[in-house]
Amino acid sequence: MARPARLTKTGLAEKLSPVFERYGYDGASLSMLAAATGLSKASLYHHFPRGKEDMALYALAHAGARLQKLILAPLAGKDDPRDRLEASLAGTGRYYGGDIPHCLMNSLLLGEGRVLFADRIATAVTAWRQGLMAALSDSGVLGAEADSWAREMIERIQGALVLCRVSGTREPLETCLDALISELPLS
Amino acid sequence: MARPARLTKTGLAEKLSPVFERYGYDGASLSMLAAATGLSKASLYHHFPRGKEDMALYALAHAGARLQKLILAPLAGKDDPRDRLEASLAGTGRYYGGDIPHCLMNSLLLGEGRVLFADRIATAVTAWRQGLMAALSDSGVLGAEADSWAREMIERIQGALVLCRVSGTREPLETCLDALISELPLS
DNA sequence: GTCTATACACCGATAGAC
DNA sequence: GTCTATCGGTGTATAGAC
Structure with missing residues (x-):
């Protein structure tokens, strides 16, 4: 594999994300x-010429890539739809890691961040919803029910x-993911 | 009724709350x-000698009073439990008003606010959950199921x-409240 | 590509007149 | 009980040496 530079934008975004997640856009200071x-x-x-807004954009891009890899990609295979949904929910548990899981897209929706990033975040949420819908549809769930299930998940x-x-704690998330798996409206 | 001073702490909290809701604790500036x-x-x-923290505490107290009035009180009557749950969900729609509804307790859970207010917020959420559980139990739902339904709501x-x-938009909230009413696990 | 030093606006908070 | 004026600190952002 290609040798990456020691400091990639992706590597930086990985370190910036936790700050934006915990403090939001307004609350995250350059210090x-x-x-x-x-x-x-x-x-x-030097790395982010447009300042904090650039940093948050790269953090969002990093979150989008992880969403794709951990949550959306498992939904898109040709395996048994139940397996795909279970794999995606397992990926969701890994996507939201840490002792107190935080959602970057949620944190960036407060204050000035909402103005700057709401469109991008809405796009990601739509992709998530459509990925879930597709897997549910593949499993034979009717269109309207697949739609409302994807939304509810x-x-x-x-x-x-x-x-x-x-x-x-992480407990509410773990309980939720377990409940979703057991309630999937599949045959 | 007693004539209130023109500027009550409650009246001020009402005006402060939207700022904390939209910007969070760190993002809400004194300006x-x-x-x-x-x-x-x-x-x-002069009104809040300990500064921003005091203001957020009064906003939280105001939110707690509204929670009590609009969401918890309807749950506690002796009417038909289904009517009580429906009244509480209708009150929930009014509690979360505005074109883009915001939850103060959620917004205060980011950054420094989480450190200062998490205990208070957890107490309010617990009261909400127990109020829902009690109404569900009164309607004959078994303990474990009432517990998981209250949590899920x-x-x-x-x-x-x-x-x-x-x-x-408000649409996801309205859709959610309608769905909850129609899915209540009551006879 | 990294740093120290710095610019200037705004932050939360206070003093003190009215 | 309200205000203007101001404090010291921190905010974002930049200059310029190495």
Whole structure:
């Protein structure tokens, strides 16, 4: 495989994301972001000339790539639809890692971040929903029911993530994912 | 009824809440909060001597009172449990008002706000969950099922609120509340 | 590509007049 | 109880040496 530069944008985005996840766009300061990367504020501007907005965009791009890999790709195969849905939900548990899982797209929806990133986030959520719908349809669930199930799955996962922040644990998410698997409307 | 002072703490909390809801604790600046109340920053400190933290606490107290009135009180009557649950869900729709509904307790769970307010928020969520459980139990739903239904209802409502911020509309919340009413596990 | 030093606006908070 | 004026600190962002 190609040897990557020691400091890739992807590598930086990986370190920036947790700050945006925990503090939101307004709450994430350049001092925090610099500390998280191990660079100075000035060096961050070398990599992200347009400043904090650029950094959040790269964090979002990184989140989108992980969404694709861990959640959407498993949905798209040609295996048994039940296996695909279960694999995607398992991937969802890995996507939302950490002792207190956070959703970057949720955190960026407050304050100034909503103005800047709502379109991009809506696109990602739509892709997620359509991926779920497709797998549900493949399993024989009728169109309208597949639609409402896909919506409900994302709704419950996002709600569980809120409850994780309330309780300070991963437990609501794990319980939710288990419940979703057992309630899948499949034959 | 007693004549209230022209500027009550409750009246101020009502004006402060939308700012904390939309921007979170870190993102809400004193300039915004002053503008929202029509007071100067110095006057805000007269009413809330400990500054922004005090203001957020009063906003939380105001939210707690509204939760009690619109969501919890309807659950606690002696009417038919189905009527109580439906009344509470209708109250939930009013509690989360506005063109893009926001949840103060959710918004305060980011950044510094989580450190300061997580305990208080967890207490409110627990009360909500127990109120739902009690009404479900009264309707004959078994303990374990009442517990998981109460959890799922809050989870879905919170998730729907996230999707409202994604789409910029009330529609996910309204759809969720309608679905919950029609799916209530009652006789 | 990294850094130190710095610019200037805004932050939360306070002093003190009215 | 409200205000203007101001404090010290931090915010984002830039200049320029190495």
